[in-house]
Amino acid sequence: MAAPQIPRVTEAGAAMFSTFGLSDEQLAMREMALGFAREKIAPRALEWDREKYFPVETLREAAALGMAAMGAREEFGGSGLSRFDAVLVFEALATGCPSIAAYLSVHNMCAWMVDAFGSAAQRRAWLPRLASMEVLSSYCLTEPGCGSDASALRTKAERRGDRFVVNGEKQFISGAGAGAKDHLYLVMARTSGDGPAGISALLVEGGTPGLTLGASERKMGWNAQPTRAVSFENCHVPVQNLLGAEGQGFKIAMAGLDGGRLNIGACSLGGGQAALDKTVRYLRERRAFGRSLDEFQALQFRVADMATELEAARALLWRAAAALGAGAAGAATLCAMAKRVATDAGFAVANDALQLHGGYGYLCDYGIEKIVRDLRVHQILEGANEIMRVIVARDILGASRRHE
Numbered sequence: 001m002a003a004p005q006i007p008r009v010t011e012a013g014a015a016m017f018s019t020f021g022l023s024d025e026q027l028a029m030r031e032m033a034l035g036f037a038r039e040k041i042a043p044r045a046l047e048w049d050r051e052k053y054f055p056v057e058t059l060r061e062a063a064a065l066g067m068a069a070m071g072a073r074e075e076f077g078g079s080g081l082s083r084f085d086a087v088l089v090f091e092a093l094a095t096g097c098p099s100i101a102a103y104l105s106v107h108n109m110c111a112w113m114v115d116a117f118g119s120a121a122q123r124r125a126w127l128p129r130l131a132s133m134e135v136l137s138s139y140c141l142t143e144p145g146c147g148s149d150a151s152a153l154r155t156k157a158e159r160r161g162d163r164f165v166v167n168g169e170k171q172f173i174s175g176a177g178a179g180a181k182d183h184l185y186l187v188m189a190r191t192s193g194d195g196p197a198g199i200s201a202l203l204v205e206g207g208t209p210g211l212t213l214g215a216s217e218r219k220m221g222w223n224a225q226p227t228r229a230v231s232f233e234n235c236h237v238p239v240q241n242l243l244g245a246e247g248q249g250f251k252i253a254m255a256g257l258d259g260g261r262l263n264i265g266a267c268s269l270g271g272g273q274a275a276l277d278k279t280v281r282y283l284r285e286r287r288a289f290g291r292s293l294d295e296f297q298a299l300q301f302r303v304a305d306m307a308t309e310l311e312a313a314r315a316l317l318w319r320a321a322a323a324l325g326a327g328a329a330g331a332a333t334l335c336a337m338a339k340r341v342a343t344d345a346g347f348a349v350a351n352d353a354l355q356l357h358g359g360y361g362y363l364c365d366y367g368i369e370k371i372v373r374d375l376r377v378h379q380i381l382e383g384a385n386e387i388m389r390v391i392v393a394r395d396i397l398g399a400s401r402r403h404e
Ligand SMILES: Cc1cc2nc3c(=O)[nH]c(=O)nc-3n(C[C@H](O)[C@H](O)[C@H](O)COP(=O)(O)OP(=O)(O)OC[C@H]3O[C@@H](n4cnc5c(N)ncnc54)[C@H](O)[C@@H]3O)c2cc1C
Pocket: 106, 138, 139, 140, 141, 142, 146, 147, 148, 149, 171, 172, 173, 174, 175, 219, 222, 227, 377, 380, 381, 382, 383, 384, 385, 386, 387, 390
């Protein structure tokens, strides 16, 4: 009998697909995304970070391969992929650069929201251009006065005849301004009273009079994509740009985030895996006390723990992706669990990788410190990890109360 194949846990994702019974199509898709990350993203990732350059032309190349509207239906230019397929692709892309993969994740989330909640006319108008990334998109929920407590948002959209007049400010908007006029902003705004039921989602085109952009924020990481404030002053938006029904905006925003959380978790795993792979190579090459570093058991154990943490997080992320794709009860809670675990694991592994590179890990040219900087924000955005605990605790404690 042939010896069982031992999965290799140190090459980007080589092991991760060995036991879940992935189809040939999924394996090919993942190979394609890994190849794109290796050839088109990784060689320039440090330069883009240093120059704070947002490589729209490279994003459009990814779009041409079907990676910009993965969850949207094919009829309108989407790729019609499952949630599970998407996390495979995002993890693979992030091995090249977490910041680029993460912007693609935001854009994919917006495209999915247009597909899932848009009218036929909205889908026809926007999806083909989102799928090709001729139009870039941004998700606009956070405001200067509220992030975690998003349903307290104050941006107002007042109905006047066939228009909404929008006034307010959004903060921390990923990708904002990058597509100039060819940009779509999914804006959550208040169309009636307080609370989540007063919020609606609007599609606002870049270049609409009254929409202005703040300066590109100076940040710790994610330098290969801009983050800006987006302000609205008497910004007139046609009523046909309402996404879904009036008052449904908060639900739409949260539905988008379920998938977004999976994808950002996958980006953390890709970044962590890339850092681990670099570390394994480094430990083999670097010598101290007459031996290569990989001969020290303390470091071997560290590598074992890093690989184990990533694999455990991956298993949970895949389970959450399968549950969300199947529309299973409790899927949103699983997504919150997986987002927290995967983003914590990715960051911890990257930070350990930096330590195991010694002083060289701290130098920009080795590419490790960039991964650490990029992954740090994944613990904060798409719902901070504390809020992931709030969601899980609410579900579990609420459920236990209901059973009393
Ligand atoms: C680089 C970057 C890109 C971003 N991109 C986008 C984007 O594209 N679109 C968008 O809409 N937003 C975006 N965000 C915003 C991001 O989602 C928010 O920063 C995040 O939700 C946290 O909100 P906050 O910053 O207002 O922190 P706060 O809500 O003020 O929270 C501060 C701290 O308190 C904790 N906290 C808050 N409430 C509770 C609670 N009930 N229990 C326990 N702890 C709590 C938080 O976890 C956090 O640690 C981005 C942020 C960054 C940094």
